[in-house]
Every structure is written in C-alpha cells, then in structure tokens.
Amino acid sequence: MITIDNVKKSFQGNEVLKGISLTIEKNDVVAILGPSGSGKTTFLRCINFLEKADEGKIVFDGIETDLSKASKKEIAAIRKKTAFVFQNYNLFQNKTALENVTEGLIIARKVPKAEAEKIAKEALDKVGLSERYDYYPSQLSGGQQQRVGIARAFAVNPEVILFDEPTSALDPELIGEVLGVMKKLAKEGTTMVVVTHEMSFARDAATKVVFMADGKIVEEGTSKEFFTHPKEERTRQFLRRYLNDYDYLI
C-alpha cells in the first residue's frame, strides 16, 4: 500500500536520516524502535511533510511523490490519507475535544457539520471520552488529551496513522489507557506506524518491527522474529537494555 524509498535528511550538515526505506501493507502495525536521536521522529515527520526530506520518495496507492520537492497539491493529497499523533498531543488549545475531532472533517474534508459531529462523538466514545465532548484541552489530563489526539486521527478514516511516541509524555499510570486504545485500533486492522519505547506494545500488537540507529534501519522483521531471534548485535544490545524487566527469550 505504501512504499517509502531512500529517505535522506540532514540538519545543518548533520545527516540524521541516511536512506530509510520501508514498506507498509494494509493492516500492518509497524513499530519503529531505536535509541534516542536515531532519527525516528524525523522520519515520521518527513512522511507527512512536517519536515522536508533532502531526498526520497513515497509511493502511496500507486501514486509516486517526491518527498524532497512535492507540490502543495501532492502534499495535501498525502496529508488527507494520513493522520498524525504527536508525542505532546498538540490538541488545538482553542477547541473543545469534539471540535478537535470535527476540525479535519468539516474544514479539510467538507463533511457536513451534523455528520461530522456524529462521527466525532463515536470516535470520542470509542476512546472512552463520552463524558468529555465539551472539555477544552486545558481541562483534560494528559492521557485524556492523547486519547482525543488518537480520536482526532482515526475519525478522518485515514489509510495510515503515524504515531510519534504517543505515551512518552505521560505519567506511568496514564500510559495504559492510551496503549489500550492503540491496541484496540490495531486489532481492528487499522494501519499504523508507531514510534515507541513501549516494548510490550511492539511485542504484542505490532505485526512488524523496525529497529533504527544512527539514521539507518539496522534490522526489521516480524515482531516474533525480532524479539526472539534478533540478528544484529546492535539490536541485541538495545533489547537487553530495554527488556531487562521482562523474561525475554534471546
């Protein structure tokens, strides 16, 4: 469904992405793991044009787009097919939970208001916020805000949702509620790319795991392969550090 090819990106001469390629099939849940600074966020941002890649292309439903020099129209087309969940939620501060979800429907996709509100309410119900439609972000906890963020993402029925460390800004006791929603989406066959440090999510919910380090993909495979038989020494080191709480099976 989506093929991303050879994405490169430098910041002031510092090469952060050194040619990343990734194929995403429909219903895939791709977990991207990797140490801090390895370029995971930058990669996600390049896919959605929040950052302009220096090189690379994306083929989305057979349509090829150059990530380094896409037209406004091409960018808009890809943004309409994708959704993004941010590490720090980035809910629209001047909009209620409901309005946060309807915004992309009414304004960007021209869905009639009544219908948009129906979709948004269903989305908020699904993430367990049926009591919070009219709350502003400043009145919601981090976990609630992130669930609104996720509702805002899937309500527009995108072909893929990109998650950038959706739980890492949350207090430990709030992580579970957000991961729960994500696992539910995964089970329903939502196509997702998830940058995360939550090994349990990668192990249990991901269909595919990608390990990045220093701007390159070091190893990728099915979740089972990845956690039970990591091939690269670099991967083993990483897993050892993160999984020492678990009974891992290397």
Add this chain to the structure above:
Amino acid sequence: MNLDISFAFETLIQIIPGIPVTLGMALGALLIAVPLGFLLALIRVNKIFIIDKLAALYVSFVRGTPVVVQIFLIYSALPAILNQMIEANGWQLDAYSVPPVLYAILVFGFNTSTHLSEIFRSALLSVPKGQKEAAYTVGLNAFQAYRRIIIPQALAVAAPSMCTASMNMLKNTSLAYMMAVMDITGRAKALAGVGYQYLEAYLDIFVMYLILCLCVEKLFQIWEKRLLHYKITA
C-alpha cells in the same frame, strides 16, 4: 486658585460634540492600524524575502520618531503631494479642502500599526509550533490553520497589549489639535482661549479622557474574557 465651576460646566457641554470626533479618529486609526499591523507581523514572522526587511525598516522608522514630528511631516507634506497629483491628473479636487481629521487618522493609524505589529508578532510567535503542525496533519491549509487555530490563540495573548496600545493612541489623538482638528482637546483649547480660563477647560477634558480610557479598557476586558474562554482550567 479660583475655579469657575459654572464656566467649567458650560465648556463641558460645549466640548461634548468633540467626543464623536475623538472617538471617530481613534476608530478610524484602528481600522488602519489593525490590518496593517497584522500584515507587518505576518510578513516578519514568516520571514518573507526582502519585504520583511522593508517591514522592519518601516517599523523602526515610525517607532523611532515622535508622533508630533510625524504629524508635522504628514500635515505639511501630504497636502502638497496630493495637490501635485491633482494637478498632474486634472482632477476636480482641492487638496487643501481635505478635512484635517483624515490626515490625523492616517498619522495615528500608521503610528499605531507599528506598535500593534510588534504585539502581534510576539503573540504569533507565542503559539506553539505544534499547533500549526497539528492543523496541517488534519488537512488544513496554511490559511485555514492561521484563521482557525493560530490567530484565535494569538489574539488571546495579544489582547492586553492591544488594549494598552489602543489607549495610548486614544490619548495621542489629543495632539490632533495641531492639525486644527476640533476634537475634545481642540474645542477645549478654543473655548479656554476666549476667556483665558484654561484650567477649567483642561480639567473638563482631563475627566473626559479618563472616562473614555476607562470605557476602552472595559471593552477590551470583555473581549479578552471571550477570547480566553478556552483557558479555563479544571
């Protein structure tokens, strides 16, 4: 010191027709200053090539000179320029019959636009970058992102300083008497000059400016409250 209360009262009544002039000037100036100030801020925030340098230059020129000098300059230069244009184009107009209040509106409009541009600029910069990014990811274009997400949040930040700038401008309109505008100051001066009873007349407008400014402040407070409705905390 002898205060002639009845003279003060009589002049007060005669000054009142100047209030619409004062308010009209302030409002007219705001109609120029708000859009212009916002445009200047947008140009500078988005660093639009070359134009942003020109905008910065304009702002520093206007901010770096006294209003009084700007009044002198505009009031002596503009009619002459206008006159040349009229002669060159053969229009049926008299440059010197343009009501001076229009020149006053221009001066105060341009002057205030620079203050507002600084206010809008820092307000726009105070909205976290993530707000715009989130707007893009849900499919809004740049214009929609500004109009629906960024500007409402920036205005909430800017409102208190906009209030100060507007009050300063309202007070500055008192200099319009130098252009023979018959606002409340112009009237007070004229009436006081007749019987050399300056103190009474000046006390009248002292109170009037005070009341007008309090009204402006109150209006801004109401507006600010509406803008900030989303900042209520649980």
